[in-house]
Amino acid sequence: MTNIALIVLDTLRKDKFDEHFDWLPGRRYENAWSTSHWTVPAHASLFTGKYASEVGIHAGSQSFDCEEPLLAETLSNNDYTTRAFSANPNISPAFEAHRGFDDFKGNFRLEGLEEGMFDWEKFIAESRDMGYERFAIALKRCVFGDYRTLPSVKHGVKLKLRDMGIGSKVVSGGAEMALDLIQNAEFGEKEFLFVNLMEAHAPYDPPKPFKSVDVNIDTLYASMDRPSDPPKDIKTAYDDSVRYLSHIYRQVFDSLRADFDTIITVGDHGELLGEHDAWGHLYGLHPELTNVPLSIYTGNGSNVEISESVNLCDVYQTTLHSAGIETNSRGRDLLSITDDGEFVVEYHGLCERNYLALQNKGFDDLSHMDDELGGLVTGDFYGYETFEGWEEFGTSPYSSARDRLETLLVERDKRSVDNEKQDLDDEILGRLEDLGYA
Known part of the structure; x- marks a missing residue:
């Protein structure tokens, strides 16, 4: 029987992963992409194998109450024991993200x-x-x-x-508590473990001795105006946080190897650190946000670099394939791919609480933030819409990449869902505010 661990290193940039996680063994996917730029839609793809728009999850509808079974539900229905630890309140029972898990725990943000x-x-x-x-x-x-x-x-x-x-x-962002839970758990056969760790996420506050600067950044406000802290200090604080994440995740990974045959380590999205005059991950589809780290360990210690273009839907498909479960979702088994994928990246605007937070700080002209933007990935090419126009990197195989993107966007089975008016209690609003989401 195959035990599978899916570990999301929330908000970890690909370049920082390359710099600080060279110790991590396994197949490293050098051309991996998210399906969006922030946590909820990215996890929608990890949990359903579809674009977030196809299951009705977006900035105005963030609950995982879609008709499709979530990953943990499918595994549970196939006799897997399913466990989860999340340090992110967006991935919590408050948003129905616990569906299918036999045991769902969180750090102080969720307790x-x-x-x-x-x-x-x-x-x-x-x-x-x-x-x-x-x-x-x-x-x-x-x-x-x-x-x-x-x-x-x-x-x-x-x-x-x-x-x-x-x-x-x-x-901390949850890794030390997750480590305690893993070390004290009694894992059996047919185990699935999902973990979301937030060490790389704002407020960039690692413990000593990793912490070298103090910052207090509101990333969305900084993107609309300017950061209150020196940009150099903010970048240092983020790097400190990633160094700590690498340190503690090494212990988590070593503990997982004792019980899990397949360990998937992936980022859900990256982070802007002043590029494009923006900060955080709520502004656009820039490659610093959408190009993500991805590694799969299957028991041997060798490192193999995979250059084909892949995305988060492939992670969903790979998880179920490793469990011997067939599915009709998007995505391919990452352990057997031989060619590039072609897929889109989605931006759906800001949620209501982000708008209110900005309006409370005096910003009125926010209509452009409602624009639905798209990006296109295939091979070494990435082209994406911006609030001002179009950007692209790599070699385009199309006479018009933007026309090809439009075709793929139209072909989606996009689900129409009314913007939800979810009454979140003060506890979870406080947690979201800590992270810059409210």
Whole structure:
């Protein structure tokens, strides 16, 4: 039986992966691409093997409540034990991303979202002017209210420690907690493990001794105006975060090798660090965002470089093929490809909470951010629409790459879904705000 681990290193740029992950063994896909520029639509492809637009997931509809079975559901229906750890609140039960998992855990960003937990974010927001007595009130509510008392109190302590910058397992992007869970788990046969780690994601705050600068960047605001910190410091902070991610992921990977036959390591998207006068990953389809790292380890320690163009739908297909499951989704088995793929990359605009965040900071002319943009990948060629026009890299096999892109976009079985008005509670909004999503 094949045990499979799918590890997403959230927001890891391909160039930084090449620089800091040379130790990672396996097949390295040098021409791998996301299907979008940010977490939710990228994971839609990882979980369904389709473009996000085909399953009705986009900036205005972020829940994984599509009709198609998700990856974990398909594996579970084929007798796999399915487990997940996520440090990203966008990939959480709040957005139905836990579908199909027998066990779904998260770091501090997700712990407070579990059923029966005291809503610390809401309480803190409502009691800012109460002074120190508010902590006694909160403790009383945790003890005598209809809550899971001990987990609620422990979560409140973690939040306080996080605000004080104490405790790496509290302030990290999840890898240390994931490592603990993996080392203490009793894995059997037919296991599927999904992990999302956020060390490379803003706020770029690795633990010592990796941290060399302090920054406080709002990436979306910086893209619309300018960053408040020196650009050199921001780039250093991101690099520090990736160095730490490489360090801790090496331990995670070594632990996984004891129990998993196939380990897929992939980035969901990259990050802009001042290129194109933009920061973060909510602005456009630039190659720094859409070209992603991808490696597959299958038990031997050799490194093989694969030059064919591949994307995240191929990761979905490869996962199921490794489990002996046939599917009619997009994508190909990455372990047996011999030629380049041809596929599109999608941009669907900003979600409502991003718009509100920008409007609250005085930005009014945001209509261009609603544009739906597309990109086209095949071989060494990448052409993509921008807010101003068109950019392309590599050798185009088409007389008009933009016309070819339009043909592929029209051929999608795009699902029409109304923009959702999801009422997110203060807890998850606080987590999203920490990450620059609200």
